[in-house]
Amino acid sequence: MSEVREPRQFGRRENRVVITTNGTVREYRVSANILILSAVLFCTFMTGYIGATAYLAFREDLVAGTLIRQARMQHEYEDRIAALRSRVDRITSRQLLDQQAVEAKVAALMRQQEMLTGRNGALDGLIEKARKQGLEVPQTQKPEQKAEIESVTTGSIGASGTRRPTIVALADAGSFLRGSTFAGQSGTAIGLGQDMSRKLAAAQLPTGNAAGNPAITTQHMFEDVREQIGAVGMRQTASLKALQTAARQRMEQLAAVYQKLKVPLPADMTANTGGPFVAASGMAFEDLAENVALSLDTLARLKTKAMKLPVANPLPGAKITSRFGNRLDPFNRRSAFHAGIDFRAARGTPVKATGSGRVIHAGRKGGYGLMVEIDHGNGITTRYAHLSRITVKKGATVKPGERIGKVGSTGRSTGPHLHYEVRRHKKPANPSRFLKAGREIATL
Structure with missing residues (x-):
């Protein structure tokens, strides 16, 4: 094959391809565009061929690298999921423990409220008994008046310095009245109020929706309820002490009447007491309630015996x-x-x-x-x-x-x-x- 070029003509260029086979000459005329297109196609083919060959040669390395990257990404995701699951478990356990702690605190507060309700029943019974004795039921005193209540002494000394007989109940030695009991536990419920009921109910709910720090908010709720329950208990105790003081004062007045008449107190109303001095301390509510009941019983018996003395008028109005x-x-x-x-x-x-x-x-x-x-x-x-x-x-x-x-x-x-x-x-x-x-x- 040889290329035959004809004499160039001005302004025109032609490309010819001559092919000779067995003496036969064939001539082809090819334009420049076709040649360019053919070259581009050939380069493209060669590029694809070389790329395919390289792919086949390095395919295993590429696949292995891809698998390694996928495995690494999978392990990272699994580690992250495990960490998140562990965190969720810790949060769930903490919330469960917090919920159990809250429920325990609420149950304790409810038990205290039930105890106060029972105490209120006993207090109502004592107040009713005091009213039957003609005592003016004292108003519930504030806790600050505790010292004033406790300042009342159980014994008394006359102006002349002579010690008067001490009534047993005045010295809280009323155990001689066997079988005496205070009122039952069927009193009205202690009213902590709807506000406290709502707070107790809110304390049992999940605290995640509480504003600010939920732990501090719940703690404040419990502290508020405890303070109110404590205040109710102190008022109940103060009422008992006020009742006891009123009964003692009434018995002292009756004892003074006996003294004026120079009549000895009934033998079963007095006692010979003694023992080492021990500073007074706070009494349990039940013990205090029993002492108040004994004081009221002693007052009733003392008044009944006093009325049997010849103190009435034989001709009323005469x-x-x-x-x-x-x-x-x-x-x-x-x-x-x-x-x-x-x-x-x-x-x-x-x-x-x-x-x-x-x-x-x-x-x-x-x-x-x-x-x-x-x-x-x-x-x-x-x-x-x-x-x-x-x-x-x-x-x-x-x-x-x-x-x-x-x-x-x-x-x-x-x-x-x-x-x-x-x-x-x-x-x-x-x-x-x-x-x-x-x-x-x-x-x-």
């Missing part, structure tokens, strides 16, 4: 015409001693016993005329003279206010009236002191 002491005798107009007091009343007016006791005389007795004499114990007797009629018999047992006769003018008398005497160990005593004591006891 005018006193002659008092105890020296006076002019109405018959001989000479100075004489009047051993009792006279009540003016219409003939037939009922005369009542001034205290409980046993009738030791019912009939005529000298200048007394028809007379009834009653023994009240402790060496105290009362006489009701100048009666027109006697309605009791000797040996009978009478109660305060029971009718024993009717007003008359028998014996040494100038007109219808009641001559009333109080005698202590057969010696005359001023009945006015007993009447005054009766008025004081009626107000207690």
Whole structure:
């Protein structure tokens, strides 16, 4: 094959291809564009061929590198997923522990509230018992008044420096009243309020949606509830102590009445106490409630026994015409001693016993005329003279206010009236002191 070029013509260029085969000559004319296209195609083919050959030669290395990269990425993702799973498990465990801790705290607070509810029932029972005793139920005092309540002493010393008998309940030694119990546990519920109920309910919810630091928010809720429960408990204790103080003061007043009348306190109301001195400390609510109940029981028994003393008025509303002491005798107009007091009343007016006791005389007795004499114990007797009629018999047992006769003018008398005497160990005593004591006891 040879290339034959013809003489160049001006402004024109041709490319020819001559192929000779066995003496045969063939000539082809090829344009420049075709040649360029052919060269491009050849280069493209060669590039693809060389690239394919290189790929086939290095394919295993490329595949291995790709697999290694994929394995590395997979391990990284698996490590990250494991770390996230571990973190989720820790968070879940922490939330579970926090939730259990919150539930335990809520349960503890609920138990405290139930305990306060039971205490409130006991307190209601004691308040009702105090009201039946005629005590003015004290207002619930603030915790700051605790020191003032505790400053009340259990014993008392008179102005003359002599120690008066101490009532057992005043010294909190009321165990002699066996079987005494305080009120049951059926009182009304302690009102922590709807706000506290909402806080307790909120404390049991997940704390993740709480504003700020959830742990601090929940802690503040519990502290607030604890403070309110503590305040309720302190008010209950303060109420008990106020009740105890009121009962003690009332018993001291009754004891003072006994002292004024020079009558010893009932034997079962006193006690001989002693022991080493130990500074006072806070008492449990149940012990304090039992002491208050014993004090109220002792107060009731003391008042009942006090009312059995001859302290009532034998003729309520009647005018006193002659008092105890020296006076002019109405018959001989000479100075004489009047051993009792006279009540003016219409003939037939009922005369009542001034205290409980046993009738030791019912009939005529000298200048007394028809007379009834009653023994009240402790060496105290009362006489009701100048009666027109006697309605009791000797040996009978009478109660305060029971009718024993009717007003008359028998014996040494100038007109219808009641001559009333109080005698202590057969010696005359001023009945006015007993009447005054009766008025004081009626107000207690």
